[in-house]
Amino acid sequence: MTSAFSWIAADETAEQALVRIYKKRPFLIFPPPFHRLPLRAGNVVEIVGPSPSAKTLILIQAAINCILPKEWKGVSYGGLERAVLFIDLDCRFDVSSISRALQRRIIDANGLRRSSLKGNGNEYDKELFVSSMRRFLYTRCYNSFEFLATLKTLHHRIQQEKGGSAVYMLLIDSIGAFYWMDRALPTSSTGNNNNRKSLSLQTVVETVVQEIQRLLVAHPMLVLATKSAAFGDKQSITEVIRKRPDEKMPDPRDAQNKPHRCFMPSVWQSFVSHRMLLRALDGESKHQNRPTFSTEWLLPPLNCSDHFTVNDGCLLIPK
């Protein structure tokens, strides 16, 4: 009888539970463009935008914030000093982009004069650079099955990394990279062949979501995934809107009102806990080749958008 009562006895009060959760998985405010909402391990953030917008750049900036230490030799960098896993599904990542951005960040934090990168005058702490780059782990997958295999074996890999507590972020570049290839997967013709799972986009995405969920239970991480999206209605290829030369071009600000279509199956859409939309704004600062982008939180919906410019691989928030 005592065992039956122990079932309904309380483990802890709500206050104790909250304190424990906030200590183990604290809410963190990340630097812009994530500064409006606090994020914690276990959240899945999707960054949606057309191509090209600065999605990969945002991932790189988030990675740099994670791999830098909080303080090094008296200079404060404000980082988390945790490892970052980067799964490159787009297979377009170039390591020069992160190495340049990291060097620039170290030099800026030290307040040294910014010499040109080709010059030999830039003295930055190479030891710090190397130790930070060691925390950046990278792999690439060329099709969905390689991606699934990577996810299935990720558990062991994380445990190899200093006992498994050191990885904080999982960055996936372009979750929709294999969308078209998976849509055209050959489905088995013998549909009633003893409960075999048919190969299709749906089953692949379901398995991906399942594996990531299982991973998050064992190793709580913040997941950031990018996705390229098409705006507005699908234009058929034969239809071309012809405008007379004296008519004005459609106002680009109209594009902000068109909703974006999400093409991933609903299993992924319901897995995502936060969604941010990126848009390119043209015409504002065409001079000096500084493209401007606007970010807007779609989930949870905040009715404000921030702007930032990209200057030589760095995100700048104009105030």
Next chain:
Amino acid sequence: MAPLEDLERDYPIIDSNFRMFCASHGIFTDTDFLLHDLSALEAFARQDYAPDKLEQGIKQMISIIESGQRPWLNGVELLEDSQLNKCTLSTGCEGIDILLQGGLREGHVTELVGPSCSGKTQICLKSASHVARNSLGKVVYFDTGNSFSPKRVAQFLSLLSDPSATQTNKAVERDMSSIVCHSVFDIFTLLDMLRQLMNNLRSQISFQVRMLIIDSLSSLIAPVLGGGGAHGHALMATAGFLLKEIAHESNLCVVVTNHMVAGEAGMLKPALGESWKSIPHVRLLLSGKYSATGTRITILKHPYLASGKSADFVVL
């Protein structure tokens, strides 16, 4: 997608018992194994009458999957690989080289997009001759529209060689023999040849190839794109990922060309649509206007250079 029977030769633990157990859960090939929930499978195995062998079989399958994977690299190893293996190849046109800070990079898929007669084929031929002359390696040229001109390549090579050298003809012949040209007229042949090339490079049968040029890729893909089905886009994505794999794993520079189609308000836009935009590493736009200083080339997308930068160049 290998059936489980094939694995029995190398791994005798995957015997008929194990295969029957897998078949009862709908697993017949190794891809089915990837799609399945492994912990549920292990739970079922424990309830079976021979749990140890089945669990060992599952562990063996997992280790087969692990061994077939690419290793995780950290940032320092990535930098080393990039500095050692991925050099920059000059295109032979000074304006382009200055814009791209050295030239075309190995490991990148570079797309040249522009209206007709803007100089895409000329840049391809010039880069091919330059690479054949300066680097120790071959150039593979896939020609889809019979635009490869050996006379033009010979002209470029003879311009490059030292005028005082007596062995000009022999040098030109030797360099031209490192440019291998194939005619490709449909997407399926292209995929076939790309896979063959990848296998050859992996097993190091052919000489070291430095550059792969496909002129023009869009004329192969545009006919299959369109319509409601997903197959056209799937073929384009497959070709794109194959090119990226060849470029990265074998340290090659891949150059593809694309044409332009009508877009909104009568302006031209690159062909192949939105889904193609995320495939090449570098996209360069050639403007059709020919000015006294040359043709204008603009960066549409680059991993670390600012897009929008442009320069003028001439192809001699």
